[in-house]
Amino acid sequence: MNRDDFPILETGIIYFDNGATTMKPKCVVDKVVEYYTEYTSNAHRGDYDTSLRVDKEYESVRTKVKNLINAARDEEIVFTKGTTESLNTIVFGYMQKILKKNDEVLISKSEHASNVLPWMILKEKIGIEVKYVDLDENYAVTVENVKRAITDKTKVISLAHVTNVIGDIRDIVEIGKIAKENNILFVVDAAQSIGHVKIDVQKANIDFLGFSAHKMLGPTGIGVLYGKYELLNETDTLEYGGGMNAFFESDCSYELKEVPWKFEAGTQNIAGVIGMGRAIDYILKIGLDKIHEHELELKKYAVSELKKVPNIKIYNENTDSGIIAFNIDKVFSQDTAIFLNRFNICVRSGNHCAKILKDEIGITNTCRASFYVYNTKEEVDKLIEALKRQDEVYDNIV
Ligand SMILES: Cc1ncc(COP(=O)(O)O)c(C=O)c1O
Incomplete structure (x- = not known):
């Protein structure tokens, strides 16, 4: 949806950190x-x-x-x-x-x-x-x-x-x-x-x-x-x-x-x-209904694909916005984010400034992928492909 309006996407970046801030159209x-x-x-x-x-x-x-x-x-x-x-x-x-x-x-x-x-x-x-x-x-x-x-x-x-x-x-x-x-x-x-x-x-x-x-x-x-x-x-x-x-x-x-x-x-x-x-x-x-529909479709797709990847825990599969909080089992969220960066994929890791949520979900840090208008299923596929290579997480991390 409207990817040409966002020149930064031409760099090949896969930007899933929209909860932190969004790209700017030209x-x-x-x-x-x-x-x-x-x-x-x-x-x-x-x-x-x-x-x-x-x-x-x-x-x-x-x-x-x-x-x-x-x-x-x-x-x-x-x-x-x-x-x-x-x-x-x-x-x-x-x-x-x-x-x-x-x-x-x-x-x-x-x-x-x-x-x-x-x-x-x-x-x-x-x-x-x-x-x-x-x-x-x-x-x-x-x-x-x-x-x-x-x-x-x-x-x-x-x-x-x-x-x-x-x-x-x-x-x-x-x-x-x-x-x-x-x-x-x-x-x-x-x-x-x-x-x-x-x-x-x-x-x-x-x-x-x-x-x-x-x-x-x-x-x-x-x-x-x-x-x-x-x-x-x-x-x-x-x-x-x-x-x-x-x-x-x-x-x-x-x-x-x-x-x-x-x-x-x-x-x-x-x-x-x-x-x-x-x-x-x-x-x-674009229209807010269309934006919400697009994000939800991406989330549903991402959740169903993530479930096919071994060792992935999703914390919020049943909520209705374009946000997914997940972890690779036994991997620190920041290590996952650094690993994904190797594939030019941007996710946020950490506690996301919601520091007392840990009392409820029992864990301090998660990876967060958050979608917006310009994200696509093809980009989600690249995230999934990268996560399937999770055995390589600690290669190159010093
Ligand atoms: C739910 C929520 N509230 C407040 C804020 C703070 O926004 P800002 O840093 O733009 O003031 C954020 C930023 O991530 C947020 O996600």
Whole structure:
């Protein structure tokens, strides 16, 4: 699917590390280069043509993001460095103000560090309780288990839409409904789902959400914090400086700009924002349903082929995204990844920043192959061929 749009693939690389970051289509790179070569200027600061063009392009991306996730208004979209900054802003800009000692925040043991550590730090700061939803036999979060984990102290449910090792897709519409019925705030980490499956923040009653552009064919260093307008208004920015203030005086009086601009202190990643806009156009042109279908087909194919290879353990064969976590029996995952690199195959190895998942799956490190639009069955065949040569894993490794 659309391989010609990705010049890097001409090098022969077999890139199965899309959970970490994705390749960039030429149109995204061109759009970024266009900004740098044709109209470089700062945003929201100039009165000349190139600057006005920047403002128009930059703000138009807010609308594109709003439409992508079906937010109610442009002002609910804040540009951040990525998911990590978005989640930190939610936790320390809002939750720290409204949560109290012993309030419970519900997460799961398969969350990424950026949806775990901020909560742990908040526990340390103000004494909230961090609780974990039980995972089912496929290491997935079910609606039933979420219901069961809720107590009268639960104030927040914060979950990834799709997890980055197990790849289970959480039923965010149902979970959002339960959260609303119980007067619980619902935070969604969309790092692994944006650009892979549809997200409708209004339908799922999501209060806050974060994602990164680099995981959906866009540039690095740019992402989004979504928040319901009234909640963003109550959220403190974590940074102060130029561009985000309405005025400040020598007597220390000041006023910040309105949402979302109060969150965008200093010169922003303008090229990143513009590139992210182009990535959104590109993804929507293919269609999210088609992308998801393609990834699932690749996953099913890969799982059935992997099962024919001796000594392979798959940890998540029953989840519905394009992520496969596996190991060769008795081989350290990093050794497998280094071995696969000999065949120009890129997989991720390690704990994938999901460091407490080991409590559930009983192992710290796995290899992860994660698929995206440009991957093919032929590439999966090459992975299988390489894994069949597993006896050679330790040749050439010093
Ligand atoms: C589920 C999940 N959440 C959050 C993140 C953090 O994203 P970023 O490093 O772009 O901030 C990742 C990155 O791998 C992820 O997979």
